Amino acid sequence: VSVDVPPLSTRPKAATVGVGRQVILRPAIQKRYVELAEPTLSDQRPDLDRVLDALDDLELRADLHVLRRLPSVLRAADFKVTAVVVDDVLIDVEAGDTTGRRxxxxxxxxxxxxxxxxxxxxxxxxxxxxxxxxxxxxxxxxxxxxxxxxxxxxxxxxxxxxxxxxxxxxxxxxxxxxxxxxxxxxxxxxxxxxxxxxxxxxxxxxxxxxxxxxxxxxxxxxxxxxxxxxxxxxxxxxxxxxxxxxxxxxxxxIVAGMLASGMDRDKRIRLFIDVGTNCELVLSDGDRIVATAAPAGPAFEGGAIRCGMRAADGAIEVVTLTDDDVKLQVIGDVAPVGLCGSGLVDAVSELIRVGLLDGSGRLVTAEDAKEIAPGLAERFHTVQGERVFVLAWNGVEAAESVYLSQRDVRELQFAKAAIATGWSLLLVELGVEPSDVQQVLLAGSFGSYLSPASAVRIGLVPKLPVLRIVSAGNVAGEGAKMALLSMQERAGAATLLREVRYVELSDRPEFNDRFVDQLAFPV
Amino acid sequence: VSVDVPPLSTRPKAATVGVGRQVILRPAIQKRYVELAEPTLSDQRPDLDRVLDALDDLELRADLHVLRRLPSVLRAADFKVTAVVVDDVLIDVEAGDTTGRRxxxxxxxxxxxxxxxxxxxxxxxxxxxxxxxxxxxxxxxxxxxxxxxxxxxxxxxxxxxxxxxxxxxxxxxxxxxxxxxxxxxxxxxxxxxxxxxxxxxxxxxxxxxxxxxxxxxxxxxxxxxxxxxxxxxxxxxxxxxxxxxxxxxxxxxIVAGMLASGMDRDKRIRLFIDVGTNCELVLSDGDRIVATAAPAGPAFEGGAIRCGMRAADGAIEVVTLTDDDVKLQVIGDVAPVGLCGSGLVDAVSELIRVGLLDGSGRLVTAEDAKEIAPGLAERFHTVQGERVFVLAWNGVEAAESVYLSQRDVRELQFAKAAIATGWSLLLVELGVEPSDVQQVLLAGSFGSYLSPASAVRIGLVPKLPVLRIVSAGNVAGEGAKMALLSMQERAGAATLLREVRYVELSDRPEFNDRFVDQLAFPV
CATH class of the missing domain: 3.30.420.480 (Domain of unknown function (DUF4445))
Structure with a gap:
């Protein structure tokens, strides 16, 4: 005879994880406290069978690990033990009632x-x-x-x-x-x-x-x-x-990110963009889901950018232009030493907004600059034969300052064109117009810091009201947490894998045409 | 497209293993040579899926180990590889055709x-x-x-x-x-x-x-x-x-031994005895199977016997008494230095046969010996106050010779009584008379050397025609071989586990009575 004490709480608990997802707690990790009958000459059931018989509502496997110390654990605990189950594996048997810690x-x-x-x-x-x-x-x-x-x-x-x-x-x-x-x-x-x-x-x-x-x-x-x-x-x-x-x-x-963003269950037309050196794109029309990857290059991580740097102390992360000044937000509130990805996108976006950068990606001439924004024109200089726009002066020399160069703009154009080509082809794939997209999720550590308005202005995302552009944060980590907290959500990952269609773009004949189309800024 | 080349031979092969068992070869280890289509941008199936798709008549799992070198193995071998499968696990993928070696x-x-x-x-x-x-x-x-x-x-x-x-x-x-x-x-x-x-x-x-x-x-x-x-x-x-x-x-x-002896399929009434320090006994009536263990003690391994030794060079393994001489067979054909289990059983059995040992296990008196077997009487001596029978003289002193002592006989009596109690209780359990037993299998390394006639004479096995007593040899090892050669036979081990009923004798009230009954030799 064995006594099976059910878990104390039977009401489902929930936790908020992912992109505002309420997840009912049904973790793979389960604990059960059981009080087992001690063996006698007329009940010589093996130790493991004795434990499993008390958990007969579960179909469990046990590893060698469990068996090694099971004899002494059972006997030292007077056969009052806690079974530790993960999914369908009995991974341990602990002395006494340890159900509280998992x-x-x-x-x-x-x-x-x-x-x-x-x-x-x-x-x-x-x-x-x-x-x-x-x-x-x-x-x-x-x-x-x-x-x-x-x-x-x-x-x-x-x-x-x-x-x-x-x-x-x-x-x-x-x-x-x-x-x-x-x-x-x-x-x-x-x-x-x-x-x-x-x-x-x-x-x-x-x-x-x-x-x-x-x-x-x-x-x-x-x-x-x-x-x-x-x-x-x-x-x-x-x-x-x-x-x-x-x-x-x-x-x-990305699969974890899709899970955390509810891509498998949301009925809206949603575009998921994980911005990075390799940019991943997922589009759902609420029924079908397609995904692809776009090689954006290192620009968003500050690579191949003259004053580029990672998002660390001293990196300009937000840029705002007024008529005669440049307002900067610098990580760590220290003197600016470089430009990180979000700062780069902001700088380009602001220059477009005030008209100092044209749709083709060219910085306007000095004469035009003086007319368009006299208070900013003095920031146009030439460093090593290349036109630059100084964002933060370090002394009097432009070369020693933090600036945006013409070539930096080109790098960003290539990066954003790769991404825009990706999502535009996905939109075609599902027959969706850019304006139909109801939500754009910017994922990844970089995506979280990106200004939605700037992303729209440079054409990194479809032209949509900024409220439809949402920073999703570190969705990969959130997805991993959801997998731990819910077997149902975890099953969702497997479902996504079956249902999401991967679209390889690199062999598409229309890729290059569309890429060229997307190089320009949407002014 | 993948080409699945079936194994060269499709006719079932068989091998003789166990106790004359013909086993159809259906090993868990399988090899399949496959020629796979190389991946392209329009066929980006993962490496493992590509292999498994070619083996889709099997439902396989693959371990991490297989994945680690799979990419280079496939590509170095131009996607012509041999899948190594054990039961339902793909354990490796080898370059080229290696089907010959498993x-x-x-x-x-x-x-x-x-x-x-x-x-x-x-x-x-x-x-x-x-x-x-x-x-x-x-x-x-x-x-x-x-x-x-x-x-x-x-x-x-x-x-x-x-x-x-x-x-x-x-x-x-x-x-x-x-x-x-x-x-x-x-x-x-x-x-x-x-x-x-x-x-x-x-x-x-x-x-x-x-x-x-x-x-x-x-x-x-x-x-x-x-x-x-x-x-x-x-x-x-x-x-x-x-x-x-x-x-x-x-x-x-013992489970392996039962498998090798066909205990799970033979319709005869059979008794399986693995003689050793712990003696295992299995009785089948062709329908039901019962098993038990009997603590025989170390006598059969030469332990607790005055001149006892393991079955190694110098051990007397066969003893035959004539009217006036003792004929010995010694392991390694060297001078005898001790007595191993089979020699012990033979010695006692022969002394019973010629009448120098009575049914109660007492060596006859010197006077009686002279009358019963004058040519052997001089071998009766006293060593350290105990009566002995000298088997092989080493010099003139009995104490320095190889002999059988009165206490040795007692040790053997206890050992064989434990075993006989075991099988007699199993016979009762299935309602079978000793004379109904159609075959006795003597298993284990010791059992193989035991003389069937001697085993009958001392009452170690039921009193049956000696042709019904069969040395089964190392059946445990044979069972292990069968498990490797046939999944069907391996499944038989699981069946045995379910069908054989283990009978615990140590708590039986009738155990002691029956044990005392079995102490005597059946003269």
């Missing part, structure tokens, strides 16, 4: 930044959050550089794997320490990353992701993956849920 | 001796066999000593595990070297061992196996077990099939 760890494994959130899965509340730069950074700033590194030297893949795993492990230790949670009470890990980051952290050769025809190793990850396969030291048998990718350039981070 | 490794993990057989699963032929003493020997000769050692010091379990794994690893290296087989071409391991050996090699606390009520940790092993969980370095993703136990004292070795 944590999960959600990762957003970015090429640049990695974010870890320790979640109390019984309440849906984050217990701690930490982020750091991906330790793969020294191997290259973007995925292509890192893939190339593995192709040049076979010893690089294990080093990249170790660097990524070390990043995850460091963050795990950090959030557990901050929240005062024993890492062994973290029973599941969810991870969202792009296809390359995911392959590298799992030690999978990434080469085919980087060269045409851009093929990934698998469409879905083995269910047997564990936190230890990611180098994360939490409960030794903790499973790992890794978001699957739609394609080599629409990764698990 | 090996499995069968272990009989005994408390004393460990045997490894490298099997070519495409033909059922052993490629190499090796055996060695279990490296756990220094921790104790029998399972109880080893269990006790773990209870005294928690550091002992990992050491016992390491010793067992080291034994298996050493044997794996040995058979692969002998057969010239690359260990990475060994794709599955099957292991049969008693419940304690199995627990120890997997690092599972064995304590409840050693104390009443004798409970094991699980009735069946996780399907996720791998060769690496046993410390065996073959293919890194090779699964391990570990035989389940019926109870703490009717282990996986």
């Amino acid at each position: 944590f999960g760890l959600a990762y957003d494994l970015g090429t640049t930044t990695v974010v870890a959130t320790l979640l109390d899965t019984s309440t849906g509340t984050p217990a701690a959050v930490a982020s750091m730069l991906n330790k793969q950074q020294p191997f290259g700033a973007d995925v292509i550089t890192r893939i190339s590194a593995t192709m040049l030297d076979p010893a690089t893949l294990p080093r990249l794997q170790a660097a990524a795993q070390d990043t995850l492990a460091t963050l795990a230790a950090e959030v557990c320490a901050e929240a005062g949670v024993d890492p062994r009470k973290v029973y599941e890990v969810a991870l969202a990353g792009n296809a390359t980051m995911t392959a590298l952290v799992l030690g999978i050769e990434p080469e085919p992701l980087g060269v045409a025809p851009f093929v990934q190793s698998t469409a879905s990850w083995p269910r047997s993956l564990r936190a230890s396969d990611l180098g994360v030291q939490v409960h030794p048998a903790a499973p790992a849920m890794v978001f699957p990718a739609l394609g080599a350039y629409v990764g698990g981070d | 090996f499995g490794l069968a272990y009989d993990l005994g408390t004393t001796t460990v045997v490894a057989t490298l099997l070519d699963t495409s033909t059922g032929t052993p490629a190499a066999v090796a055996s060695m003493l279990n490296k756990q020997q220094p921790f104790g000769a029998d399972v109880i000593t080893r269990i006790s050692a773990t209870m005294l010091d928690p550091a002992t379990l990992p050491r016992l595990q390491a010793a067992a794994q080291d034994t298996l690893a050493t044997l794996a290296a040995e058979v692969c070297a002998e057969a010239g087989v690359d260990p990475r071409k060994v794709y599955e391991v099957a292991l049969a061992g008693n419940a304690t050996m199995t627990a120890l090699v997997l690092g599972i606390e064995p304590e409840p196996l050693g104390v009443a009520p004798f409970v094991q940790s699980t009735a069946s092993w996780p399907r996720s077990l791998r060769a690496s969980d046993l410390g065996v370095q073959v293919h890194p993703a090779a699964p391990a099939m570990v035989f389940p136990a019926l109870g703490a004292y009717v282990g996986g070795d």
